[in-house]
Amino acid sequence: xxxxxxxxxSLIVQEGKNLTINCTxxxxxxGLYWYKQKYGExxxxxxxxxxxxxxxxxxxxxxxxxxxxxxxxxxxxxxxPSHAGIYLCGAHSSTSGTYKYIFGTGTRLKxxx
Amino acid sequence: xxxxxxxxxxxVTQMGNDKSIKCEQNLGHDTMYWYKQDSKKFxxxxxxxxxxxxxxxxxVPNRFSPxxxxxxxxxxxxxxxxxxxxxVYFCASSRGDRRSFGYTxxxxxxxxxx
Numbered sequence: 001x002x003x004x005x006x007x008x009x010s011l012i013v014q015e016g017k018n019l020t021i022n023c024t025x026x027x028x029x030x031g032l033y034w035y036k037q038k039y040g041e042x043x044x045x046x047x048x049x050x051x052x053x054x055x056x057x058x059x060x061x062x063x064x065x066x067x068x069x070x071x072x073x074x075x076x077x078x079x080x081p082s083h084a085g086i087y088l089c090g091a092h093s094s095t096s097g098t099y100k101y102i103f104g105t106g107t108r109l110k111x112x113x
Numbered sequence: 114x115x116x117x118x119x120x121x122x123x124x125v126t127q128m129g130n131d132k133s134i135k136c137e138q139n140l141g142h143d144t145m146y147w148y149k150q151d152s153k154k155f156x157x158x159x160x161x162x163x164x165x166x167x168x169x170x171x172x173v174p175n176r177f178s179p180x181x182x183x184x185x186x187x188x189x190x191x192x193x194x195x196x197x198x199x200x201v202y203f204c205a206s207s208r209g210d211r212r213s214f215g216y217t218x219x220x221x222x223x224x225x226x227x
Contacts, residue, residue, distance in 0.1 A: 033156075035156070043146075043158060044158075045157065103218060
């Protein structure tokens with residue numbers, strides 16, 4: 001079955017620093033979604049990538065899906081305390097006619113002021 | 114053992130009917146959620162609930178209501194179903210503390226309103 005692995009598992013950075021989170025799939029991705037979860041809240045959708053090489057940005061967050069479509073990276077520029085939280089990548093997977101939505105293992109980000 | 118289970122997996126019903134989707138988790142998590150997966154395939158939160166607080170996404174019509182008989186269950190009731198309610202609905206649970214985010218999803222319920 002398809003799996004998504006994220007790295008690093010956790011990250012602590014000083015405010016103002018750039019950082020990158022990776023999401024690697026065991027199979028080709030046909031749609032990759034990035035979410036953020038703050039403590040006590042549900043998932044917040046950040047962006048969706050579908051085509052190999054596609055890159056999208058929202059404020060200081062940029063996500064890219066690599067050409068081979070098995071890895072995505074999420075890059076935050078000049079991090080701020082408001083960026084702290086858990087970042088999850090997600091993808092839909094269809095195996096043997098069974099529809100499934102899978103998530104990465106998650107990356108916990110702390111930003112020190 | 115399934116950690117977060119939803120029933121039914123598939124539900125086909127007529128417009129105007131009232132239906133429920135059940136969700137149960139055996140992880141001991143104290144927060145449960147309902148998400149709707151829209152046509153673009155990303156998840157939109159509908160409700161989050163723990164034994165202290167129900168948080169409702171204000172965009173959710175009041176025809177949708179969560180019911181939690183106990184910490185392990187969060188059912189979704191939908192009244193007067195409309196065609197636009199057709200979607201896949203996901204239940205999830207998580208730990209409510211900072212030590213572990215233990216976020217787990219159910220396998221989804223595909224609702225089709227005809």
